[in-house]
Amino acid sequence: MESPRPAPRPVGRGAKVREAVHAATLAELVDKGYAALTVEGVAQRAGVHKTTVYRRWKDRESLLVDALAEHLAVDVPVPDTGTIEGDLRALARSLVQSYTSPTGRAVLAAMFTGAAGLPEIAAAGGHVFRDRLTRAEPVVRRAVERGELPAGTDPGEVLKTLAAPVYLRLLVTGDPVDETTADQAARVTLAAALAGAFVPR
């Protein structure tokens, strides 16, 4: 019990600045892309001076990591439709949806195709993926318990197979991605799972 105010003045005008800069960062990411994103541009869009940005964030990378982390800090609900087919479809469609908005595309590009050599951002991307995958694993486990899928089916492998075609199109081929893509991914994954292709030999 040193002082009655452990936080001297953590929230003042600073909160608004922080928010404005985050929003401006994502907006610039959408407009210009990662390579052409400049701190001065972000600052101007946020109605803030460049030095203010550098006082709150160490460098451009820290700013990016912070903005992306905040944008990704949304809880994605895990479906439970009662059948594995419905759940896989819902998961795939949810994945597609999160990357079809302009902001979603920009965030994806920044995480996986923009930040080469920036370990923190790449790590953040991998972490987000792993986290969502872990949270979705019960979908597969429930299906195994219901007897829909063979015992021993590896949840992680199933979900990676579900997500892989979506990321392939987004990052590699550049093909359009829509609900059809999601449904086809679910169809393929379900067929393979039913055939026991995800049970370790």
Add this chain to the structure above:
Amino acid sequence: MESPRPAPRPVGRGAKVREAVHAATLAELVDKGYAALTVEGVAQRAGVHKTTVYRRWKDRESLLVDALAEHLAVDVPVPDTGTIEGDLRALARSLVQSYTSPTGRAVLAAMFTGAAGLPEIAAAGGHVFRDRLTRAEPVVRRAVERGELPAGTDPGEVLKTLAAPVYLRLLVTGDPVDETTADQAARVTLAAALAGAFVPR
């Protein structure tokens, strides 16, 4: 029949310079990565002056595109083992192998995770993928003709499904990629194909 020498002096010492700069570009890509790749660094490693590089290539992007294109201009043999299972396995293993060398990783990173906002490089990456996919389509068609796979099976979808897990691990999750990954991808793809999951509804 204007002049007996349509090419005044296209190949002189220039060829050696070109080769040296290409090699140095890939080497720097491996050592420093795309973000930290500087034209001056490439020039020094190639034993050449910076201006010489700029005389042959318009800018850093052109240099990258050229070096990557040359590195990727190798004909990948299309397998024909007699069974679709053997062919899929061979294709997947070949894909894995091409990205497990240090140079392979560096090239992959430059194409898909390094050159955001550099349309030419991204387009080159997509083009390479599409080309190899087209050249591998006969593998699926032969399997359909042999009666191994259902009639109407979409070759492109099969091959994308085969490649997708490999790219997912390389670009998104960062999981290790080896023959096991390739074999599992082939296993899953084959199971789905046998179940008719690649026949348009």
Add this chain to the structure above:
DNA sequence: AATCTATCGCAACTTCAAGTTGCGATACCG
């Protein structure tokens, strides 16, 4: 309402790589 203090705006600065230019030197081709 007056004041105190952390935060912000501003301008000037350093550093570094991209890309350019002009000129002198050199290596290749005939």
Add this chain to the structure above:
DNA sequence: CGGTATCGCAACTTGAAGTTGCGATAGATT
């Protein structure tokens, strides 16, 4: 052995990253 294209070299411009010191401002405290 001479001619010409190519290369080395040095000096330059440009633009963004990141830094520093000082004066101005807004928020919380009394």
